Every structure is written in structure tokens, then in C-alpha cells.
Amino acid sequence: MQALTVLEGLPSLAERRTDARSAYSQEREPLMRTVAHLIKPNRVWVHPDHTVETALILLRGHQLTGLPVYDGQQVVGTVEYAQLLGVSPETPVSEVMYREIPHYTPETPLRTVAEWFLNTRRTFLPIVQEGKPVGSLTVFDLLPEIGRSYDPMTGLPWSDTLREWGIEQLSQGREITVIFFDLDNFGAFNKRYGHLVGDEVLRRVARILVEETNPETDIVCRWGGDEFAIATLRRREEAGLLAHYLSRQIASIQIPDVDMPITVSYGYQGGKRTREREQVHYAATVDNLVNLASQECMLMKGITPARGGAQLTLPMQAAVEPRPPERRIRIQTVSYEREGRRAKARVYLQIENRVLEGVAEGEARLHPLIAEAVLNALRPILPPNLTLSLINASETQGETGHAVVNVILLWENGEVRQELVGSALMRDDVARAVAAAVLDALNRPLTRILESL
Incomplete structure (x- = not known):
């Protein structure tokens, strides 16, 4: 499947900020070197x-x-x-x-x-x-x-290039989203297999990021060590789907004589503004997006970023050398019944000998109703202070000719708010693919929850 490319129409320079820019053009930071x-x-x-x-x-x-x-x-x-x-x-x-x-x-x-x-x-x-x-x-x-x-090993530019690109896009009235990637347990990986193998992994990751992005809307850089970043003109939702897809591609990397999985955590921040900003400091905006995306990446790893010294309850566990969980959630049946403009979705999930049932009724829209039914089925095993809600459920077309179902969920637990993205290949059963995409989005946090049951 090729990474998604969705780009809204970009406003002309004449249409946006003409008056505001003239007031502070002398104070703007230097843009990309020319x-x-x-x-x-x-x-x-x-x-x-x-x-x-x-x-x-x-x-x-x-x-x-x-x-x-x-x-x-x-x-x-x-x-x-x-x-x-x-x-x-x-x-x-x-x-x-x-x-x-x-x-x-x-x-x-x-x-x-x-x-x-x-x-x-x-x-x-x-x-x-x-x-x-x-x-x-x-x-x-x-x-x-x-x-x-430029980093001579991966061929990617360093962070200053991404920063300059972001400043340039913001100065022209465009919105950007930043995706931050961090390889899981890479220090342990280097100790186990050596730096030569580790360097090859970094090159493979860089190749995937470049091949699966669009240079017309995206820029890829090596941030440092085992960290990479992408700045993109895609909408925030599309950036989340792209990050999830890239994480799957990275997980498919195979190195001879290496049996330790190669996984990556990610976070993303940005998207459309609700109103115009005046006297904005573009460099500070880019730096803030990178900082927020990296904090979200830490949450995915299970590392708590400090906020005024407070410790947060995390939705994700640290990605130690993964092994198949002892307890898995399986999809038993998924049904969708429509009557006029209304419909009912019903989902049965199974955990060992326990069956979970979820029902959702409402306007006849298959994707969101099935997703809501899955979430309702899971609520009995979720912590009481956890709120899990659906942001979006949609289909895109893959290169193989099959459609791909994508879902974006919002995980809220105390002070933590994080978007989770999942996808599943749709073959014959659309409803089952939606249910599988929801479980895919919840893969890491559900593993931790199941272990505590």
C-alpha cells in the first residue's frame, strides 16, 4: 500500500496575511538558505x-x-x-x-x-x-x-533542513504537521548485534521514510541518534494514518541473523488553525510542534514527559522485546442491520473463554457504527477513568486494488490525551475490516490491559 497523499488546496500568498506580514517582515527569522x-x-x-x-x-x-x-x-x-x-x-x-x-x-x-x-x-x-x-x-x-x-550515513538532511522547510511553509500561509519517530530499544539492539547492524537498520528506516512519502508535500530528516522526523502539508488526520503505515513498514524490516523485532514509536502534532495568527514567530511554531510530537512519541513508548513535575497515567507500555501476548482478543462475529436511515451494529469479541458484546445504533453509517460497537464491547475491560472515543473511520484505496480501512481513536486518561491510529486490509467483509482496524489501533494499550486481567 502506498502511503496516503492528501493535500488541501493551498491558499495564495495574496489571499492570506498580506497586511500582517508587511508589519513585521523586518523581524522575521531567515528562511531556507538559498x-x-x-x-x-x-x-x-x-x-x-x-x-x-x-x-x-x-x-x-x-x-x-x-x-x-x-x-x-x-x-x-x-x-x-x-x-x-x-x-x-x-x-x-x-x-x-x-x-x-x-x-x-x-x-x-x-x-x-x-x-x-x-x-x-x-x-x-x-x-x-x-x-x-x-x-x-x-x-x-x-x-x-x-x-x-546532511547525514552521510542515511543520506537524509539533519533537523535544520526540516526546520527551515517548516518556516518557509508557515511564512507562505500553509499549515504543517510534524511526525516524530523513535526506534524502540535501539540501544539494546546495538549492544546485542553491534553498530554495523544498527547502522544498516537506520539506513533501512531512512529508505522506507523516503520511498513512502511525497517530496512535494513532505520532508524527511534524521533528527539524531535513532530519531527521525517528517514535516508534511497533509492534514493532521492523514499524517496520523501515514505515521501508522510507516510504523508497519518499519516493523517488516528483515535483517539476516537478526531475530529481535524492529519497532518504532511515533507522535504527531499540527494541522489546520481555527483562526489566523498575527506577529507569529515561525521558528518557535515549528519547534513547538516538534516538541509536542516528541512528547506524544514518548507516551507511546511508555515514558512519562514531565509537566510541572506531575506524573501522568500512560496509555502505552514500554516496547520491550515484543512477544505474542498470552491473551488475545479475537473477532467472533460482526453484523450490521439497516432500516431506512437508521442502522444497528453488533460485535462479538472473544478473550479466551470470555465473550464481549457491543452494540451501537444510529444514523446508517457503517464504518462509525461498527467502530462504536467495538469500543462498546471493550468498555467492560477498560479502566473506569479511561475515555475512548472515535474521531474518524474511513476507507482508502491501496496499490493492490484492495481498500484499506483506517480509524483514528482518542484515548483520554486523566491528563493524557492521545490519538491512536489503526488500519486493516478490506477483502470481502467491510464490517469485519472496521472492527480489525479498531483493534489494530488499540494493539499496544490492550496488550497491557489484558495482562492485568
Whole structure:
């Protein structure tokens, strides 16, 4: 199943915050680093009719890696030192020059230019603004920038890139959601299998996060150690489904001679605002979303983040080396009866020899009624101070042609409020798939509850 991609229409810059921005444009923090930070003026160039010998003399004399090729006031190509070696000195530049030049300006993000250098294996790039050449950039100019911003082991950018991306999106009136991932028991994993195997796990996780996200709406980074983060333009609900799907993909990683499961905890925060914010500090907003998402991730692990020194009652248990629970909840039967605009859902679950029955009646909407019936069946075994409610139940289409049922639940226990996400592949029985998705969302907390029964 491909990760979900849902993006609401993005408002134009003219429609949002025009007046508010002008008031504090001087106080905004610097956004993503662009070509303007590193661009150098073009002091020498060649004409298409010049010879390779002339180009090499200029390159060597000025210790350059490349030259722009000018025809009048326009850049029509480039030549690079390595490209000219071995070419007859009398050959016109026009016969060997690179003619494909991307239209990058001083406002182009450095990350975009770095990707172009990587994909084309070129070393020199002229920069044009309003049809006129304004300077150039080489791959060697970017090396210090790339070294600071990218993790060489996973190939992912570090957190500063995500932060700059988030600031840029917020400054353009868009909303973002941050998903924070933390591998479970990774310290114990490294001690058991060694850092070489641990590094391979990190690379596999990074590959999954990149392959299952959309670069047009998402950015992935390595936050540090065994932590990763994604910032996305998806709605909060879709970000939750994406996080859940990615956690399943990570759990499917197989490493030779490794029998310890690879699991991940996650948290996510963000989504649509209910009203406009003025004089907002974008960097602080991004940092706050990351902090909240990481706290939610800690809750999933079973680690209590301090809030004024108070200890919270957690819905999740620490993910120690998992083993199949001794007591499992199984779906016996699921029924859905409709009469006009009303319907009744009935679910029977089984725990060993105990049968739990849940009923829900209301408007004829299959997915939410089945989900509510499952929650009602579970209430007798849930702690009395726990409130469990349905936020959303829906279907999406997977690559295999099968639909996938997704549910989002809200777990409230004292001061703790956390969204739980579950999904199940729908084959023939829609109602049973909804029930399975609810149990999937409750997988970790139910394990702890069943052990206490």
C-alpha cells in the first residue's frame, strides 16, 4: 500500500496575511538558505566560437572548474575543465559545451541546487535572474553546506533542513504537521548485534521514510541518534494514518541473523488553525510542534514527559522485546442491520473463554457504527477513568486494488490525551475490516490491559 497523499488546496500568498506580514517582515527569522548565500560573480566567460584552447587557458589561469558560455547578453551553455581534457585545442566551444541549463535564480533553495549537481554529475552552474546572468555556483561551493546539513550515513538532511522547510511553509500561509519517530530499544539492539547492524537498520528506516512519502508535500530528516522526523502539508488526520503505515513498514524490516523485532514509536502534532495568527514567530511554531510530537512519541513508548513535575497515567507500555501476548482478543462475529436511515451494529469479541458484546445504533453509517460497537464491547475491560472515543473511520484505496480501512481513536486518561491510529486490509467483509482496524489501533494499550486481567 502506498502511503496516503492528501493535500488541501493551498491558499495564495495574496489571499492570506498580506497586511500582517508587511508589519513585521523586518523581524522575521531567515528562511531556507538559498543560492544568494553562495553565488559568485562571473568574471570571465567564453563565446561559442572560441576554441577549447582559449577556454582551458582561462580555466587554468583563474583556477576555475567551469565557465559560462555567453552569446551577447545570454548564457547559452557551460564548459567544465574535466570535460575539455583530451579534446582537440582547435575545437569550437559550441561543439562540446553543455546546452541544458536549469533556470535557477538567487532565490532557489540550496537543497534544490545540490540535488541537481548530484543527479547530473556536473560541477558548474550559471545563475540567471530576469533573463540576465548574475553569477555562478560550483559543486565545491556547496560541499561545506551539504556537510553541515546532511547525514552521510542515511543520506537524509539533519533537523535544520526540516526546520527551515517548516518556516518557509508557515511564512507562505500553509499549515504543517510534524511526525516524530523513535526506534524502540535501539540501544539494546546495538549492544546485542553491534553498530554495523544498527547502522544498516537506520539506513533501512531512512529508505522506507523516503520511498513512502511525497517530496512535494513532505520532508524527511534524521533528527539524531535513532530519531527521525517528517514535516508534511497533509492534514493532521492523514499524517496520523501515514505515521501508522510507516510504523508497519518499519516493523517488516528483515535483517539476516537478526531475530529481535524492529519497532518504532511515533507522535504527531499540527494541522489546520481555527483562526489566523498575527506577529507569529515561525521558528518557535515549528519547534513547538516538534516538541509536542516528541512528547506524544514518548507516551507511546511508555515514558512519562514531565509537566510541572506531575506524573501522568500512560496509555502505552514500554516496547520491550515484543512477544505474542498470552491473551488475545479475537473477532467472533460482526453484523450490521439497516432500516431506512437508521442502522444497528453488533460485535462479538472473544478473550479466551470470555465473550464481549457491543452494540451501537444510529444514523446508517457503517464504518462509525461498527467502530462504536467495538469500543462498546471493550468498555467492560477498560479502566473506569479511561475515555475512548472515535474521531474518524474511513476507507482508502491501496496499490493492490484492495481498500484499506483506517480509524483514528482518542484515548483520554486523566491528563493524557492521545490519538491512536489503526488500519486493516478490506477483502470481502467491510464490517469485519472496521472492527480489525479498531483493534489494530488499540494493539499496544490492550496488550497491557489484558495482562492485568
